[in-house]
Structures are given as C-alpha cells and as structure tokens.
Amino acid sequence: xxxxxxHWLLKTEPGSYSIDDxxxxxxxRWDGVxxxxxxxxxxxxxxxxxxxxxxxxxxxxxxxxxLATVSASAIPDASQFDHMSQYFDKKASKDRPIWWATExxxxxxxxxxxxxxxxxxxxxxxxxxxxxxxSRLSVQPxxxxxxxxxxxxxxxxxxxYY
DNA sequence: GCCAACGTTGGC
DNA sequence: GCCAACGTTGGC
Numbered sequence: 243x244x245x246x247x248x249h250w251l252l253k254t255e256p257g258s259y260s261i262d263d264x265x266x267x268x269x270x271r272w273d274g275v276x277x278x279x280x281x282x283x284x285x286x287x288x289x290x291x292x293x294x295x296x297x298x299x300x301x302x303x304x305x306x307x308x309l310a311t312v313s314a315s316a317i318p319d320a321s322q323f324d325h326m327s328q329y330f331d332k333k334a335s336k337d338r339p340i341w342w343a344t345e346x347x348x349x350x351x352x353x354x355x356x357x358x359x360x361x362x363x364x365x366x367x368x369x370x371x372x373x374x375x376x377s378r379l380s381v382q383p384x385x386x387x388x389x390x391x392x393x394x395x396x397x398x399x400x401x402x403y404y
Numbered sequence: 405g406c407c408a409a410c411g412t413t414g415g416c
Numbered sequence: 417g418c419c420a421a422c423g424t425t426g427g428c
Contacts, residue, residue, distance in 0.1 A: 253426090278411090299427085301426095304427070375409080376408070376409040377410090378424085378425050
C-alpha cells in the first residue's frame with residue numbers, strides 16, 4: 243500500500259549550505275546531521291517524493307528559503323567514516339553505521355524568503371515544531387496543513403510546485 | 405555577542 | 417541510573 247506523502251523542514255546555515263548551493267547542485271545528500279531524533283526521521287520516515295521546506299537558520303533573518311523533494315531514502319552518511327571530515331565518528335563502522343542521510347533534490351527557490359517573523363505571526367502555524375520554544379531539531383516533521391499554509395504565505399500558491 | 409534551551413558525556 | 421558540567425544551537 244502506498245503511503246501518502248509526508249512533509250519536512252530541513253534547517254541549514256546558509257553560510258555553510260544554502261538554497262543557492264542546492265539549486266546549483268540540483269541534489270545533495272543531507273549529511274552531517276548528528277542528532278539522534280533528526281537521524282531517526284531521516285532513516286525511518288523520510289521517503290521518496292516527500293516534500294521539504296529548506297530553512298535558513300542562524301543568519302540575520304532566519305527564513306524559509308526554498309522547496310525541495312526527497313529524491314532517495316537514507317543511506318549511511320559517508321562522512322562518519324571519513325577521518326578528514328569534521329563529522330567523523332570513531333564509534334561508527336561500515337557494519338554498524340550510526341548516522342544516515344537522505345537525498346534531497348532542488349525544487350524551487352522562493353523569490354522572496356518567508357521570514358521566521360511571518361511564521362510566528364500566523365495563527366495556523368502555532369503548533370509548528372519550528373516555532374516551539376527552544377526547538378533545535380534540524381530535521382523536523384511538518385503537518386500537511388502547515389505545509390499548505392506556508393505555500394499560501396509565499397503568495398505563489400497558484401503554481402504547481404510539485 | 406548574549407544567553408536560554410537542549411543534548412551528550414562521564415563521574416559516581 | 418542520576419545528574420552536574422559541558423558544548424552546541426539559534427534567535428535576538
């Protein structure tokens with residue numbers, strides 16, 4: 243049985259990887275995630291075709307910057323085995339990988355970023371994981387209604403993105 | 405740059 | 417298994 247699509251939000255610091263980088267590359271392995279809950283979402287729940295919001299965190303104006311799509315389910319994150327990588331993990335082995343990464347493909351860069359401030363003002367988005375106090379999860383689920391609300395807020399809802 | 409919230413580590 | 421100390425995240 244085919245399960246319906248899920249929706250996600252991926253945080254990234256634009257200084258290290260931005261929506262422009264994703265646009266240029268077309269697709270990328272979402273590696274370097276070192277949080278177990280985020281790992282579990284990628285490994286266990288994100289599937290081909292799921293829709294993704296790309297969020298720029300930690301900048302002057304945190305905002306949703308674009309849209310992406312899960313293009314392949316998770317495989318072991320190669321950086322955990324790489325001694326030269328900042329994400330190297332000595333407890334991981336090829337037999338027992340610890341960290342996983344899904345692949346996402348570029349869908350769209352928003353012509354105007356949707357600022358966190360705007361999200362915070364939306365009554366409909368009150369329950370969003372992103373807006374919860376102290377929320378730091380870098381891979382987080384988004385409800386379908388929340389996703390639709392956000393698409394509408396981009397004022398481009400007439401265009402079929404997906 | 406500050407600092408609150410969070411997750412992880414490690415001594416006991 | 418508890419929990420204090422520490423490091424990190426991320427908005428402001």
